[in-house]
Amino acid sequence: MERSTQTPVLDLSLDAAGLTAQLVDIPSVSQDEKAIADAVENALRPLAHLTVTRDGNAVVARTELGHKERVVLAGHLDTVPIAGNVPSRLDQDGVLWGCGTTDMKSGVAVQLRIAATVPAPNRDLTFVFYDAEEISAEHNGLKRLAERHPKWLEGDFAILLEPTDTQVEGGCQGTLRVLLRTEGERAHSARSWMGANAIHAAAPILARLAAYEPRRAVIDGLEYREGLNAVGIEGGVAGNVVPDSCTVTVNFRYAPDRTQEQALDHLREVFDGCGVAELTVDDHSPGALPGLSHPAAKAFMEAVGGVPLPKFGWTDVARFSALGVPAVNYGPGDALLAHKKDERVATERIIHCEERLRAWLTD
Incomplete structure (x- = not known):
């Protein structure tokens, strides 16, 4: 079956759960992210409040409102190889099934929704969508951005929307x-x-x-x-x-x-x-310190609630830490379901994550 050469269209008027399904339906196995990167770029460019740039299959969008604080929201576009679990499927219990639902297209959908629906946030925002996280570090798109365009990643605090079941996980091993x-x-x-x-x-x-x-x-x-x-x-x-x-x-x-x-x-x-x-x-x-003592992290914890947990495992928060940007992991989905053939995410967790981030950025 030949893949269509037409760029898929993302509908940013959908809620984050509906947008997750659209993202899952765009195959994006590591090093084959052009179609999804094109779709993300095309969806963001018409938004007048954002400046959009691109490097390879990584897309970065920024607000330039002159706030004293800048927050980075980051997520990877790629998935592990598909295991007969694309396209997505929504069951009657509100659970969305498919490759990347948990890791981490639901997090990417939340990023896109915030980018589209919060034109005047209380902090300047940088949205980073990058490639090749699921394979060896030499290919990692965030690593490439840090080397080529470190200013694109500058911020006072970063949130990596990896699956944490909407619990804040600080730093990483x-x-x-x-x-x-x-x-x-x-x-x-x-x-x-x-x-x-x-x-x-x-x-x-x-x-x-x-x-x-x-x-x-x-x-x-x-x-x-x-x-x-x-x-x-x-x-x-x-x-x-x-x-x-x-x-x-x-x-x-x-x-x-x-x-x-x-x-x-x-x-x-x-x-x-x-x-x-x-x-x-x-x-x-290297690992990354949790950075929970930073004022932005404290404000974020107050907004999203819950008890912070340590991150067992390595994530790209370490790359932000190396750049001097304290970072945490926070996103919908259960990390224990990542990479599984029956990967899935509860749509209510996606909506909850979107609502909590919006509340924090608009209070």
Whole structure:
């Protein structure tokens, strides 16, 4: 079936739930976001109160009202691969089903509704719609914008509309993945005493991991729980060979009060004396402090209500934090349903999120 070359049209007069359905019906798997980016750009350009710019498949719209405070609302346009769950489907219980409903086209719909219906907010606003969040960081559209156009992302406070079931989640954990290699000496398994088994040499690493007691850190009243786990192990040459090399892949999820350097130093300390021949960093993204002490964050919490929670996992709030912009996660949808074939979101949660943001920006 050939895809239509006509740009889809978004109806910004719909409520955020109806707009979510329209967005879901535009396939936008990572690195195939042109159609949805075109639709977003075309919907925003006629709005006289916004200045709209674009870089690749990222669209940025700004108000220029001269307020002392600027808030950034950001969300990614891409989804994981479709699993037979497009187009969207609304059931009789008011639940919208489809790829991206939770992660995170419902959040994008809320952004678009605020952009369209709040022409005179009480704070200047920047709306960021970006590409390629669901794949490796090198492709991330927000990363590209931060490198090419950092001024586009300037603000006093940022909200990433990732799924949090309309609860504020502050900051995010850092994530560090390392490869721990052990060495041995090859030999025929029938004469194993002639060699040294590198897989057996990994036993101290696994024992250290099993005995590890993760730290809990309280930051701005939020308790972040760290975790250190083996997530892979690779070794072996053949069924009759004692292996001379083994690699254990370890993932460290750490609280945002650690710097990247401190996180790496901690792992070196943990595995000191375990016979590691080589420790290689495979992937590393810093965490983000919750920033809940910022006046804008306090005002936001008062407006949306609830009790703030820590973000377990990594999100692009870290990119804003690196730019000096305190940021939180807040959006409709249940993060536990993200990426699932039965991904879905309750439409009342989308409407609630839209109403809470509008109230905060118009009081």
